[in-house]
Amino acid sequence: MSVLDAVPVLSVIIVSADSGPSLRDCVNSVLACSTPLELLLIDNASSDGIPQAIARGRENDARLKVIYNRTNLGFGPAVNRAAVQARGQVFLILNPDCLIEQSALQRLLDVLKQEQKAGLVGAVVCDAQGVPDPASYRRDPIMQRALATMFGRGSEGVNATGGVPDHVVDAEAVSGAVMLLPRRVFEWLNGFDEKYFLHCEDLDLCRRVRDGGWRVVLAGDVRVLHGKGGSSRHRPVFVSYHKHRGMWRWFRKFDPAAHKPHLAVVVWLGIWAHFVLQIPGQLRRLMTR
Template sequence: MNSAFETTPLVSVIVVAADSGLTLRECVGRVMACSVPLELILVDNGSADGIPQAIERAMQHESRLRPVYNHANLGFGPAVNRGAAQARANVLLILNPDCMLDDASLRRLLDLLKAHPKAGVIGAVVCDEQGQPDRASYRRDPYLKRALRSFLGQGKGVNIGGEMPGEPVQAEAVSGALMVMPRVAFEHLKGFDEEYFLHCEDLDLCRRARDAGYQVWLAGDVRVLHGKGGSSRHRPVFVSWHKHRGMWRWFRKFDPAARNPLVSAVVWLGVWAHFLLKIPGQWLRLLRRRPAPAASDA
């Protein structure tokens, strides 16, 4: 056991797994390879793949790994909240199980947090395997008017167009795939709103952080590989349901347009009509990904 990590860590990394697949092993391995004093709180949301348990067995002598087992899928935000309640560090890093963190990126994020004492949330530019940034890394509040402009391709919408910044900039919202927060800010905000199950809870947290007087920053010079949902690909309709449910909750909480009953009714119909229209394509893509049955020798 490495005594260097028996003292209070600088950062508590919280990873939530839910049948996240083999990428979870790599994610954990990358975090544990960092030289920054840290602890990794691995919160398992009732996975059936056995990978969190296998990671625990393989690292049974590693004091920095702290597994937390939920015996059901509580949702992303509730699981992070339970992980944060176990954290010992003054800094939290919320990391998706398909995000690949490295030591240099972690150190840069911690330096930015130190340089901006009013920061409540710091995100990074999450990229796909081709290095293309996810536009969700740098967003604005998804007001109805902005969402309509995005849909129609007119003016400034929810995603901020143009080149992704190459330096730190203030933002309205960053991706929940990677978030660094002072623990005091997380606790002041009472963590994630647990009424969201999956999706939009990051938008909610960023909005509440700004409303509470904190700043939200995007570390434009930090690029992190994000595999885009290992567990989500196997349950596209389930994920889509909760994404649309989250969109509706955010609208009801924060958009002034929700005060108009007629507008609210139209938005409700639009959200769920969009959900229903997406189901056939999601099922078709799922069927195409399934392996073909083995040929008979007969």
């Protein structure tokens, strides 16, 4: 049986959008793993030429498939399109600025297999100094928690209390940078909600996994290096707009406060006021680079 005929255990899906040189490192880290896998790199109309260069450099590696979109579809829609072409029974959705090692990958697969009713498994994403991102272990961002986070009441906020654990725990949500889930769960959920463009679609997916009767699990003993926003540094206002738009959609779908018109108006005003207030600082940082 040829490599092309073999059915991979795992389909790794990476979405790129002018993600920069870190995309090469991410792809190399995946293809260095010994787990039988395929890698679907789906590109949202990048102009940096890096996906094409990766495709040329890896043209003899049958595990890699590069898919080109003519426009930027957004993160969730791109993952959904790659998933249709995937052959594995387990999906790993990986950010283009993450580095995954074989030991971490195998541990995630083991947790998915061993934990009863696990529908989605996340990892602890860390910066270059090994500091865990608090967003690895989150709770639903309902209005009360979002306000608590904004006003510095951490114990009542969106990020779970007590720091990021170093063992397997149940979570309400995990970081969208590294998400492992069975194909059957992804398909039952109809994948990502495509009305999100960028940001909050991971929170939405975690919530729907739980609403469907499965567990969201954080493998706290798995650490994955995450470079943080390779494609967002050169267009911060664009990314911020879609992040705030995603917040509003999540609120309307899942927060009980959305059923109270007066509260919904306040939340809408707060989200977009926050967006506007961030713009000057984002533009200053962009111009000083």
